[in-house]
Amino acid sequence: MSDNKSVPTMKDVAREAGVALGTVSKVVNGIPVGEEYRLRVEAAIEKLNYRVSSYARGLRSSRTYTVAVMVPNLISPFFSKLVNCINHELSARKYRMLFYATDYDPAQEQELVHLAEQQKVDGIICLSYNPQLQVSPDVPLVSIDRYFGAQIPCVASDNYGGGRLAAEKLVENGCKNLAFLRIGSKLTNEPNKRKDGFIAGCEALDVPCTLKIIDDGTPYSAFFDFLEEHFHDGKLDFDGIFCVTDSMAHIIRKALIQRMGLRVPEDVQIIGFDGVQSFGDLEYTCSTIVQPLEAIAANCVELVLSPRGENAPALICLPVSYAYGGTTKA
């Protein structure tokens, strides 16, 4: 084989197969073509080891087989596992993934969305912290965890149901006095509903519930102060705590043990949210409400690649589940 060191083009394939350029294009794109022609072209492609140039294709047509994925970072295990799932789903469909980290910066995120739009990606999957994201109607965009309105599909876990489930599990395990701890942006996004669900669960079960919600940027000591206010004579007012995040659950657990000498789960039970596992998915770091990452990823990809304006639901809400992780009695 005379490897002429240059990457073969469609023209080379056409010459090799003795057919016209357009015919090769059709074969490559799965457009029906005469059996005999198809075989000749396929043989030539094989022989020359031809691969379609995504740049030429992207320039000429509107299909680039590329999807942009934007999350704040890959440090948080929730984000990185989510991106891992999305990547899996995309590559199964022969799509490429252009990755962007936004670092929670709304401006940069907006910039990246505009960039991706003008770069003609086939779609954008975005976990956004920008409340008023400007998007072009030309490029399909799917949002995770933030609902922008009917024109932008949003995929999220059943945060409300998850909050409720947390309350139910704590009460099932014998808790009589619950607390909810949350730190986060003031933005209203889907995860906020965890609180509402938790409150609803507490009310339905007739269990008292105290909330402590602090803004992003506030130091964690605000939580420790809160807990110490409710700590008298070696006893905490609460016997069950729902933390908005596994990461927070871990911090709170540590504080309760180290600062107040409490035992977890004997004295206080804790439930987190996300379903983050450590060490290559070997174990849960705390009892938690698990988000269905594979399902979220699959829905995002499905939505972003299917033509817009369909009868697609604007908000897809996926079921969560409870997982024992040692910080509850069961």
Place this chain on the structure above:
Amino acid sequence: MSDNKSVPTMKDVAREAGVALGTVSKVVNGIPVGEEYRLRVEAAIEKLNYRVSSYARGLRSSRTYTVAVMVPNLISPFFSKLVNCINHELSARKYRMLFYATDYDPAQEQELVHLAEQQKVDGIICLSYNPQLQVSPDVPLVSIDRYFGAQIPCVASDNYGGGRLAAEKLVENGCKNLAFLRIGSKLTNEPNKRKDGFIAGCEALDVPCTLKIIDDGTPYSAFFDFLEEHFHDGKLDFDGIFCVTDSMAHIIRKALIQRMGLRVPEDVQIIGFDGVQSFGDLEYTCSTIVQPLEAIAANCVELVLSPRGENAPALICLPVSYAYGGTTKA
């Protein structure tokens, strides 16, 4: 502004600025051009909100401002943080990142490398588990943790020094009898040197050292069996264990505590490798030898983007450090 709903092209900018197409191209690419012209073009770009089409550019020229990054997955925190750092470094240089997960599959990895090569990325950064990776000389490739020979630059931590440091730290903390545990592929890659460094450290300090090395795919119970063989009358033969990975350190720690009732670090001290932190970098999961992820990322990007055939060293070895994480006495 008459937003004609179509993305503006260089031609539009040229018309708007009253200059020729080539002039716009020069301005965009920073090629010197008359002051007056440059200002007119820049104004037009601003006004039309023009962005260069990476597809057209990629088709025409050899620069695509895109780098492919390949690691096995984004589940392991070591990989995801590494990719996070690489992404940071790339976006600081206005490069885009095409991400591929190889799932430890040599065939898929080879396929992806070929794909990336033919897709004309400007470079490939690859953490490979394929011992005989075929690479084209046309596309710069930088390997992490695996040395393929002088023609492919390799970036890695100082694994040998890290192994040695682990031995020193354990002995410093009073250990008299050490063990080394490793699970991994039979492939020879840089991380293998952790063992050699550890052995060298033990010899230099005149401390006995036992090795237990099992192949990838072997169940962890092989380690538990090994440890129990060395467990007599409630005492373990070793008072210091070096695990090849933080993840393994965590598993071993748990086994020692739960299966043998030993205390860590009072009875046995453990050191891992990688410097993996949990919960958004809040804490180390064990005492560990920390790999300099930012430096690794910076070197990879630097190498992959700088023209080949330079007097670039074939193997870059970056200094590691020790971090206390609770499984040693200090």
Place this chain on the structure above:
DNA sequence: CGGACTACGTGAAACGTTATATCATGAACA
């Protein structure tokens, strides 16, 4: 048997860049 229709492969145009050859302008020198 012939006209019209169908089916399908062909070849050229176009996508938005970059690179190169060309051309106009003005400066410098004899």
Place this chain on the structure above:
DNA sequence: TGTTCATGATATAACGTTTCACGTAGTCCG
């Protein structure tokens, strides 16, 4: 003042696809 150069903008030809109007051959039916 005429010739030569240097400077730098302009125009144009690729890059490798997809798309579409076109042409050719085969089919069907009256």
